Amino acid sequence: MQSGLPLGGALGSGGSIADACSVPVALTIAGSDSGGGAGIQADLKTFQELGVYGTSALTAITAQNTLGVQGVLPVAAEQVGMQMDSVAADLPPDAVKTGMLFSGEVIETVAERAVRYGWKKLVVDPVITAKGGARLLREEALEALRRQLLPLALAVTPNVPEAELLAGFPIRSFADRERAAAAIHSLGSRFVILKGGHAEEDRDRAVDLVYDGSGFLRLESPRIATRHTHGTGCTFSAALAAELARGASVPEAAAAAKAFVQAAIEDGLGLGSGHGPTNHFAYKRRMARRESGEHV
Numbered sequence: 001m002q003s004g005l006p007l008g009g010a011l012g013s014g015g016s017i018a019d020a021c022s023v024p025v026a027l028t029i030a031g032s033d034s035g036g037g038a039g040i041q042a043d044l045k046t047f048q049e050l051g052v053y054g055t056s057a058l059t060a061i062t063a064q065n066t067l068g069v070q071g072v073l074p075v076a077a078e079q080v081g082m083q084m085d086s087v088a089a090d091l092p093p094d095a096v097k098t099g100m101l102f103s104g105e106v107i108e109t110v111a112e113r114a115v116r117y118g119w120k121k122l123v124v125d126p127v128i129t130a131k132g133g134a135r136l137l138r139e140e141a142l143e144a145l146r147r148q149l150l151p152l153a154l155a156v157t158p159n160v161p162e163a164e165l166l167a168g169f170p171i172r173s174f175a176d177r178e179r180a181a182a183a184i185h186s187l188g189s190r191f192v193i194l195k196g197g198h199a200e201e202d203r204d205r206a207v208d209l210v211y212d213g214s215g216f217l218r219l220e221s222p223r224i225a226t227r228h229t230h231g232t233g234c235t236f237s238a239a240l241a242a243e244l245a246r247g248a249s250v251p252e253a254a255a256a257a258k259a260f261v262q263a264a265i266e267d268g269l270g271l272g273s274g275h276g277p278t279n280h281f282a283y284k285r286r287m288a289r290r291e292s293g294e295h296v
């Protein structure tokens with residue numbers, strides 16, 4: 001895994017940063033959250049915190065805050081495609097993640113570009129509803145997600161309600177979660193990371209399951225008692241994509257993403273009067289304190 005940005009030395013030798021910089025690049029294809037805790041804003045903040053240059057293709061503009069989603073304006077699929085073309089032509093991404101895609105046409109456009117540009121490190125966060133229940137994916141687009149996008153994914157990162165919809169059966173136990181991960185894996189993604197934020201049977205632990213088609217890896221952390229978890233899923237999948245862009249394997253990237261989101265929830269900001277955002281600064285600050293010898 002790369003440990004930092006190779007900027008050092010470039011300035012003193014007369015070269016420009018632009019000439020010398022080989023920073024990893026990630027692309028997020030997602031919706032805008034005006035409240036800044038989820039969507040494209042969470043993704044770009046996470047990329048930045050992890051030392052990855054962030055680019056974006058916007059799929060929808062949501063009017064949103066910690067209380068809910070007040071409005072959704074979809075971006076036309078053609079315009080989403082043009083944004084991907086602009087980025088791919090000039091700033092080829094090392095990893096790509098998708099979030100809110102909203103329509104079947106946008107999903108089809110993303111799948112077509114993923115093939116055209118050979119995006120191998122594609123993370124699909126199958127965003128379906130927001131925490132308050134607002135729909136971020138049209139009902140009729142679920143099949144397009146299952147059939148067109150998942151076969152192209154390196155990793156898909158459903159939460160429990162999304163996994164129920166993708167697998168087609170309810171999840172009530174840990175064994176159900178394993179069965180759902182296997183069912184989703186059969187749709188074609190190389191890895192399934194079934195997140196446990198919503199899992200009601202785990203009161204004390206937040207357990208994410210990583211499945212590669214043969215074995216399960218469990219990523220566990222203490223469950224934090226807080227309502228400030230807006231955007232945890234976006235933040236997790238963005239951290240996963242950033243670590244993949246830096247050269248990590250999927251299990252390594254998933255463990256790092258779990259640590260990133262745990263710090264972001266633990267050091268919450270207390271903003272807003274509903275489900276507040278997480279703290280995207282927290283992980284990097286902790287790492288810096290750890291490196292300076294502090295016990296964190």
Ligand SMILES: Nc1ncnc2c1ncn2[C@@H]1O[C@H](COP(=O)(O)OP(=O)(O)OP(=O)(O)O)[C@@H](O)[C@H]1O
Pocket residue numbers: 038129130131158159160195196197198206207208221222223224225226229230231232233234235236258261262265
């Ligand atoms: N209360 C919590 N304490 C610790 N970790 C949590 C908590 N809630 C969620 N997580 C972690 O956050 C990550 C995202 O999981 P979650 O299931 O909440 O995703 P999500 O529902 O897609 O999020 P959102 O829809 O808010 O973006 C996972 O790694 C999960 O384990």
Ligand SMILES: Cc1ncc(CO)c(N)n1
Pocket residue numbers: 030031032033038039040062064099100127129130131136230231232233234
């Ligand atoms: C734009 C957007 N994407 C994803 C989510 C899911 O958290 C959200 N609430 N808003």
